[in-house]
Amino acid sequence: MASVSEMYDVGWEEMRDKLRKWREDTCRNSEQIVDVGEELISEHASKLGDDIWIIYEQVMIAALDCSRDDLALTCLQELRKQFPDSHRVKRLTGMRLEALERYDEANKHYDAILQDDPTNTAARKRKISILKAQGKSTEAIRELNEYLEQFVGDQEAWHELSELYINEHDYGKAAFCLEELMMTNPHNHLYCEQYAEVKYTQGGLENLELSRKYFAQALRLNNRNMRALFGLYMSASHIAASPKVSAKVKKDNIKYAAWAATQINRAYKVSHKEILIRFDVRAHSFTTFSFLLVSVFP
Amino acid sequence: MGEVELSCRAYVKMYLHACLFPRCSINGLLLSSSSAGGAVCVTDCVPLLHSHLPLAPITQLALTQVDVWCSQTQQRIVGYYQANACISDSSPTPCALKVADKIAEQFDNAVLLMLDGSKMSPDYRVPPIVMYERKDSRWILKDKHMIMLRQWEETRSIAGQMLESGDHALLVDFDSHLDDITKDWTNQKLNTKIAELASPANGNI
Numbered sequence: 001m002a003s004v005s006e007m008y009d010v011g012w013e014e015m016r017d018k019l020r021k022w023r024e025d026t027c028r029n030s031e032q033i034v035d036v037g038e039e040l041i042s043e044h045a046s047k048l049g050d051d052i053w054i055i056y057e058q059v060m061i062a063a064l065d066c067s068r069d070d071l072a073l074t075c076l077q078e079l080r081k082q083f084p085d086s087h088r089v090k091r092l093t094g095m096r097l098e099a100l101e102r103y104d105e106a107n108k109h110y111d112a113i114l115q116d117d118p119t120n121t122a123a124r125k126r127k128i129s130i131l132k133a134q135g136k137s138t139e140a141i142r143e144l145n146e147y148l149e150q151f152v153g154d155q156e157a158w159h160e161l162s163e164l165y166i167n168e169h170d171y172g173k174a175a176f177c178l179e180e181l182m183m184t185n186p187h188n189h190l191y192c193e194q195y196a197e198v199k200y201t202q203g204g205l206e207n208l209e210l211s212r213k214y215f216a217q218a219l220r221l222n223n224r225n226m227r228a229l230f231g232l233y234m235s236a237s238h239i240a241a242s243p244k245v246s247a248k249v250k251k252d253n254i255k256y257a258a259w260a261a262t263q264i265n266r267a268y269k270v271s272h273k274e275i276l277i278r279f280d281v282r283a284h285s286f287t288t289f290s291f292l293l294v295s296v297f298p
Numbered sequence: 299m300g301e302v303e304l305s306c307r308a309y310v311k312m313y314l315h316a317c318l319f320p321r322c323s324i325n326g327l328l329l330s331s332s333s334a335g336g337a338v339c340v341t342d343c344v345p346l347l348h349s350h351l352p353l354a355p356i357t358q359l360a361l362t363q364v365d366v367w368c369s370q371t372q373q374r375i376v377g378y379y380q381a382n383a384c385i386s387d388s389s390p391t392p393c394a395l396k397v398a399d400k401i402a403e404q405f406d407n408a409v410l411l412m413l414d415g416s417k418m419s420p421d422y423r424v425p426p427i428v429m430y431e432r433k434d435s436r437w438i439l440k441d442k443h444m445i446m447l448r449q450w451e452e453t454r455s456i457a458g459q460m461l462e463s464g465d466h467a468l469l470v471d472f473d474s475h476l477d478d479i480t481k482d483w484t485n486q487k488l489n490t491k492i493a494e495l496a497s498p499a500n501g502n503i
Contacts, residue, residue: 196355
């Protein structure tokens with residue numbers, strides 16, 4: 001089988017730089033990392049200097065992700081030799097045990113790290129990941145909440161918690177986590193859009209209006225977010241169709257929905273795709289919205 | 299309840315969908331181009347999501363769009379499939395039951411299909427699927443003998459082949475379509491590839 005350098009006509013420096021970029025962007029393209037990293041390590045180790053240690057770590061984790069225990073063990077052994085007492089390497093040992101589903105042994109390693117250093121966040125997060133892998137969502141949620149009381153600025157943890165709550169259908173608490181994230185990341189359109197989706201799912205007029213506002217906010221931050229555009233259309237349509245709203249609110253929401261529909265139409269036209277639903281909106285026509293709402297899933 | 303037949307195209311696309319997102323829960327819709335009555339023939343599937351399955355807006359949107367496409371192409375939605383991220387548990391989640399209920403409102407013999415991740419290793423011999431049918435407002439396990447996969451060995455081999463050659467990267471689900479609307483969630487290209495591999499000219503039948 002052709003090597004990576006042959007297939008893509010790259011030298012070892014380019015391969016090393018690619019690995020660095022993937023590290024910086026925290027990509028989880030494990031298959032690619034294994035392909036590039038394995039070749040780099042086996043053929044060019046001597047040229048990498050001190051970079052080799054972080055590359056061993058990166059490749060080891062990717063190898064675990066691809067069930068390449070052989071490669072993971074090789075990397076781990078090199079790291080153990082070089083850094084015999086390191087907590088960071090101990091965590092990697094734990095991760096390998098996790099991959100082999102030897103969770104009790106993995107937990108022992110993490111507990112040992114925490115006894116030595118109770119502020120070690122990596123070990124705490126691994127313990128929570130084990131609970132998640134074992135399907136123990138309630139415990140994972142409890143532990144993650146405790147973690148966040150101490151480490152309240154950990155964005156990754158807040159997002160993980162919101163995902164756990166969504167899977168448990170606890171939308172109120174998921175919304176709370178996303179509110180934290182929106183406060184600290186006001187320019188992130190994805191958090192706005194996810195918050196809007198949670199509000200929409202919760203249902204009820206008040207939540208629908210909130211969802212419409214946050215879909216709109218997401219669009220302000222990124223006008224190419226198609227989920228936000230569709231979300232705006234759907235939430236505005238639902239509000240307009242509700243018997244509980246005033247005539248003014250109805251009129252405003254028809255306007256918002258009509259605007260969204262036009263943008264959707266335009267986006268599909270520009271991409272040369274045939275629009276599957278004719279968003280043929282006339283300013284005063286109400287039946288178009290009804291058609292969409294009265295589809296299979298009201 | 300009656301027989302359910304699963305076509306090669308439907309199975310292969312479900313399988314590739316699960317393989318494309320091995321760390322996520324995924325779901326999709328099962329379609330039929332056959333007329334109502336008699337056995338339910340699942341002839342195609344549309345992969346939907348690989349994130350936030352329980353959230354409503356994108357699911358509703360996808361269901362609407364697929365519904366419209368079906369009415370234009372003489373197909374109907376006859377079922378729902380899901381594969382859980384956590385492979386140790388292949389039982390239907392509350393959101394799977396909810397969507398399947400909705401489908402059952404429109405189609406009596408609706409099918410709920412769960413992919414069993416623990417049976418998807420390279421050397422598996424049995425179809426890694428568990429099927430449920432609706433009886434007295436509950437979803438119960440379907441009798442295995444009422445589930446047919448014609449030419450299972452060939453289907454299995456096609457699925458394996460396409461995974462080996464990296465064809466699963468060509469699969470587009472509704473989530474991916476929303477990230478880039480030039481991508482085709484009806485997966486015509488993949489359908490063509492599957493048909494080529496399944497054709498008698500290959501000497502497979």
